[in-house]
Amino acid sequence: MTEKTKQTEQNGSLSKVKKVLSAPRFLDLLPLIGLVIIVAVFAVMTDMEIVTAKSINLILSQVFVLMIASTGVFLVMTIGGLDFSQGSILGISSIVISSLSFYSIPLAMVAGILAGALIGAFNGFFHVKFKIPSFIVTICTMYLFRGLCAYMTTNAPVAAVTNITSLNLTWLKVVFTVGVLVIVYCIFTYTKLGASLKAIGAGETAARFSGVRTNLTKFLVFVAAGAITGFAAFLNVIKVGSITATAGNQLETMILIALVLGGMPISGGAKVRFSNIIIGTLVYCVLNNGLVMLGLDTAIQQLIKGTVFLFVVTLTIDKKSLHIIK
Amino acid sequence: MNEIILKAENVCKSFGITKAVCDVSMSFVKGEIHGLIGENGSGKSTFVSMLCGIHSIDSGRFVLNGEELHVKNQVQANDKGVSIIVQEMGTLSGLTVADNIFLGREDKFVRFGIKNTAAMNREAAMLLEKYGFGDINAAAMIDNYNFEDRKLIEIVKATHFGPRIVVVDETTTALSQKGREELYKHMRRIRDEGNTVIFISHNLTEIIEYTDSVSVLRDGKYIDTVKSSEVSEDELKRLMVGREIANKYYRTDYGQPVEGETVLSVRNVSVSGQITDISFELHKGEILGFGGLSECGMHEVGKAIFGASFDRAGTVALANGTKIDSIPCAIKHSIAYASKDRDNESLVLFDSIRDNIVLPSINDLAEKNILKKKKLDKFANEYAKMISVKMTGVDQFVSNLSGGNKQKVVLARWIGKNSDIIVLDSPTRGIDVKVKADIYSLMSELKEKGKSIIMISEEIQELLGMCDRIIIMKNGVISGELARDERLNEEDLIVKMV
Numbered sequence: 072m073t074e075k076t077k078q079t080e081q082n083g084s085l086s087k088v089k090k091v092l093s094a095p096r097f098l099d100l101l102p103l104i105g106l107v108i109i110v111a112v113f114a115v116m117t118d119m120e121i122v123t124a125k126s127i128n129l130i131l132s133q134v135f136v137l138m139i140a141s142t143g144v145f146l147v148m149t150i151g152g153l154d155f156s157q158g159s160i161l162g163i164s165s166i167v168i169s170s171l172s173f174y175s176i177p178l179a180m181v182a183g184i185l186a187g188a189l190i191g192a193f194n195g196f197f198h199v200k201f202k203i204p205s206f207i208v209t210i211c212t213m214y215l216f217r218g219l220c221a222y223m224t225t226n227a228p229v230a231a232v233t234n235i236t237s238l239n240l241t242w243l244k245v246v247f248t249v250g251v252l253v254i255v256y257c258i259f260t261y262t263k264l265g266a267s268l269k270a271i272g273a274g275e276t277a278a279r280f281s282g283v284r285t286n287l288t289k290f291l292v293f294v295a296a297g298a299i300t301g302f303a304a305f306l307n308v309i310k311v312g313s314i315t316a317t318a319g320n321q322l323e324t325m326i327l328i329a330l331v332l333g334g335m336p337i338s339g340g341a342k343v344r345f346s347n348i349i350i351g352t353l354v355y356c357v358l359n360n361g362l363v364m365l366g367l368d369t370a371i372q373q374l375i376k377g378t379v380f381l382f383v384v385t386l387t388i389d390k391k392s393l394h395i396i397k
Numbered sequence: 398m399n400e401i402i403l404k405a406e407n408v409c410k411s412f413g414i415t416k417a418v419c420d421v422s423m424s425f426v427k428g429e430i431h432g433l434i435g436e437n438g439s440g441k442s443t444f445v446s447m448l449c450g451i452h453s454i455d456s457g458r459f460v461l462n463g464e465e466l467h468v469k470n471q472v473q474a475n476d477k478g479v480s481i482i483v484q485e486m487g488t489l490s491g492l493t494v495a496d497n498i499f500l501g502r503e504d505k506f507v508r509f510g511i512k513n514t515a516a517m518n519r520e521a522a523m524l525l526e527k528y529g530f531g532d533i534n535a536a537a538m539i540d541n542y543n544f545e546d547r548k549l550i551e552i553v554k555a556t557h558f559g560p561r562i563v564v565v566d567e568t569t570t571a572l573s574q575k576g577r578e579e580l581y582k583h584m585r586r587i588r589d590e591g592n593t594v595i596f597i598s599h600n601l602t603e604i605i606e607y608t609d610s611v612s613v614l615r616d617g618k619y620i621d622t623v624k625s626s627e628v629s630e631d632e633l634k635r636l637m638v639g640r641e642i643a644n645k646y647y648r649t650d651y652g653q654p655v656e657g658e659t660v661l662s663v664r665n666v667s668v669s670g671q672i673t674d675i676s677f678e679l680h681k682g683e684i685l686g687f688g689g690l691s692e693c694g695m696h697e698v699g700k701a702i703f704g705a706s707f708d709r710a711g712t713v714a715l716a717n718g719t720k721i722d723s724i725p726c727a728i729k730h731s732i733a734y735a736s737k738d739r740d741n742e743s744l745v746l747f748d749s750i751r752d753n754i755v756l757p758s759i760n761d762l763a764e765k766n767i768l769k770k771k772k773l774d775k776f777a778n779e780y781a782k783m784i785s786v787k788m789t790g791v792d793q794f795v796s797n798l799s800g801g802n803k804q805k806v807v808l809a810r811w812i813g814k815n816s817d818i819i820v821l822d823s824p825t826r827g828i829d830v831k832v833k834a835d836i837y838s839l840m841s842e843l844k845e846k847g848k849s850i851i852m853i854s855e856e857i858q859e860l861l862g863m864c865d866r867i868i869i870m871k872n873g874v875i876s877g878e879l880a881r882d883e884r885l886n887e888e889d890l891i892v893k894m895v
Contacts, residue, residue: 260768261767261768261769262763262766262767262768263759263760263763263766263768265768266752266755266756266759266768267759269748269752270745270748270752270756273745273746273747273748273752274741274744274745274746274747274748276741276742277741277742277743277744277745277746278745278756279705279724280703280705280724280734280736280742280743281728281745281753281756281757281810282724282725282728282729282756282757282759283725283756284725340747340748341745341747341748341749341752341794342747
């Protein structure tokens, strides 16, 4: 066989692999296949321990806050933005909810959502008005509000009213989570707003020239992401009961990793799927718990998570549309 | 003197499922200007991109001077004596003129790891002088020069080292008459020095006048090569399209004065730095043309009408007095706009044909604020098919379509919106004969339905052929107005433009 034919043959098989990988149906299914594989791998490695009722319950208890908060960031990423302020929003909103829970629990919940929305508005304002890329604005707000969180919890953790943890019921959290998912899904799929989000992510100038109010929409998306995480903070408070300086620590990276594991293109746009949220957060929590069950050192766990994340991003990234990240 | 210098042998290239170039074999003779024509998506640009190392070759090969050509990038291609002047901007911002000219060959000026900038600037200045572009400063940042000057600099960049093959890819559309003359001059010089120019253009007059032979591609396949002196434009068109094109290219009716009611009036509109005090009226069923040099401000007029200018003074109002101030307001009141910058302003590039077609009409398609996918699909399919967009389905991404098909998607969305006032900025820019003819007949059809069209164009022929009235602009103000008349010719318009 000559050098040249070898080369063409290699090219041939390579392009075949690429073709299978880029077939639309296969791409949509890839995250789901990943979830099944990861569950199977851990089931084998932990002698089926990960699929016992007890483990599943544990995993679910961790998934609620992450899944709700991811829903908001999903919207931000759809327009081609990134949001790193989610962890600090969860912290601030949790503190607000805890402090107000002594007066009225529903009032505290609403106030938590409002606090999140306000921080979101702060992000949106700087991003839209001064045209600062969203990941820079939100990294700044992350430090700003993380600092505020630390300040407010300097002397002692902020405790909520003691009976609030009696609301820590699985069925209630399921209802809340499904509620958020359904509402956002309907807005995303069946309204003009949802269509506008995808269009902005896929080509903002053209979206503006097609009649989309791009600035207003972008602002609202950040407000919504903040408000949704403010709601997630309520679930956080009923779970933990009192808030320390580390509340919501690393939440932003957990969300980002989860969404990418769920198949979300990092540049947003027309190829995002709502299922990215659900599958991604599940994959993340299974991975997280599986590594703990294997009894691995925390440092090793982070190393593995980092590697998996890099691997998935490398596999799924679309070079052509990367310039869109705002 | 018919020595063959370059041969393509069974060259193929696919992008996904699209076969861009399919088994093309052809030869180029030493010392000729060889035209390469074909409709959009016929594979011309892809073909020369493979020759110059911009795209890889799927199968087949190029043979230069009896030796197989193996190049992975443009620098390697240059080393083998093949260079290209590209369709879009081919110079890099943020570098000096000299840096650009010697991009990839800086080594020549490096001694002991240090670049001798002064020597490089001196040599660049000498080259510019030799090419007759002496007023360009070699040491200046390239950003100080406009698109046209940068194209001239690119000519120097691509040809100063005496390449044996120079590809000129649709460069003339970006140039003024003066710039074109310069380009033609250097193409002839390269030929007379015994080298070969491959010249891609949509302008058939230009092709026949300046080339020695012409090859035609259609749907990625090689069709034929003919002698330029023995062929007519109509014959070339027939070869490109593969069937006879009816001679009815433009409108043929004359002498019908525009008497329709006024549908849009523009009063004292100014945009700082772009246009000053523009006033005119648009009538029902009229095609109103805007002509001028590309910097004359006419493109901004289109944006101003559509409410897309950032800082506009004056008023744009409908017949009933409704003022148009923003894009959503313009769309709501039945104004459509197809931008000159198709890829950024007209189309959401990384999105499906469906989403692009439904986006402006999304308010009309919602039932009680709810969008139904079936309904959107039906709508998109209906209008994509009406305008005969060549596609695999409405799910296909717009970014994969050819220029002509992209423009069809733009038109489909506004026909779908049923807009009454349609602003078309450079609707046939970079578009081949067949789609051009489709667009002209669509415009006539719309006119007959009583729609009003504003056509902004840099092509004088199509203004003369299609418009009921032509407004000419110069330096941001209106410099003249002409009514449709058979006796009008290009001169009449040019006088008012410059």
